[in-house]
Amino acid sequence: MPNFSPRTDHLPKLISKWLHQPTKALRVPEVFIEQVEAYARLLDQGGSDLSIPVKPPQQPHSSQGEKIWLGIRPSLRQLGWSILKGRENEHPIVVDYGLIETEAKFPLPQRLVEIESDLTELVRQFQPHHVALEKPFINANFASGSSSLQALGVINLVIYRQCQVFPVLLYRATWKSHLGSPKADQREVAETVQLLFDLKRLTSQVGSEAIAIAYAGFCGLGISEK
Structure with missing residues (x-):
């Protein structure tokens, strides 16, 4: 049977590292994960310098012919x-x-x-x-x-x-x-x-x-x- 009065006092409280709540999962290309997260952290902390260098993924260059x-x-x-x-x-x-x-x-x-x-x-x-x-x-x-x-x-x-x-x-x-x-x-x-x-x-x-x-x-x- 379900417990309608569960005891939760003994459970550890998880504290989010994000200042703004709630958070949501987001699909992004793997190559940009670190840069996207770094940019989001700056926004979350109210940073003024939001310029982050972007490294484009390498592409297979085709030579002549x-x-x-x-x-x-x-x-x-x-x-x-x-x-x-x-x-x-x-x-x-x-x-x-x-x-x-x-x-x-x-x-x-x-x-x-x-x-x-x-x-x-x-x-x-x-x-x-x-x-x-x-x-x-x-x-x-x-x-x-x-x-x-x-x-x-x-x-x-x-x-x-x-x-x-x-x-x-x-x-x-x-x-x-x-x-x-x-x-x-x-x-x-x-x-x-x-x-x-x-x-x-x-x-x-x-x-x-x-x-x-x-x-x-x-x-x-x-x-x-x-």
């Missing part, structure tokens, strides 16, 4: 992305890869906003010249299919708004065939990608699929909606 490709494996729950860089007729290198994840417990509009925000930051950081996007099979008659279509709409919006390019579209069987088998599973894709790009370890199988998608686009596969 090099092109940067963004590969996207679309999903509302786990969107895989990858960045490849290289010259034409040369084997590209993997610059980075990862996931944009949203939680199913949140409303669809909130999840779409999170994808839009994170993907925008990603594009601004790496400034890709081209984008390779998997074109999934979607049944719009199901709720999950409708949600996936909306996620695809957000992805296309960000790509065109930030890059002014039309993505190269690749069916799953197309980019998998480029690796050797149209029926390869996630583990097989990850192993092939690891060998192709001499990666010591892969932190995400979905991310490895995004690498394969970018690689197929880099090699000239896919169709453009232009």
Whole structure:
């Protein structure tokens, strides 16, 4: 049964270090966490000198002839992305890869906003010249299919708004065939990608699929909606 008269006198009292209350959690890029917190501390303490040097994140500079490709494996729950860089007729290198994840417990509009925000930051950081996007099979008659279509709409919006390019579209069987088998599973894709790009370890199988998608686009596969 619940205790409606709990004793709390013996519990330690937690004193916030912030002068202004209440506080609230805030999502910011990790690279700026220390600077944002330092600025907030100055504001909280009524400081007059609020100038804090900002160190912009390093970007992958492309030398003459090099092109940067963004590969996207679309999903509302786990969107895989990858960045490849290289010259034409040369084997590209993997610059980075990862996931944009949203939680199913949140409303669809909130999840779409999170994808839009994170993907925008990603594009601004790496400034890709081209984008390779998997074109999934979607049944719009199901709720999950409708949600996936909306996620695809957000992805296309960000790509065109930030890059002014039309993505190269690749069916799953197309980019998998480029690796050797149209029926390869996630583990097989990850192993092939690891060998192709001499990666010591892969932190995400979905991310490895995004690498394969970018690689197929880099090699000239896919169709453009232009």
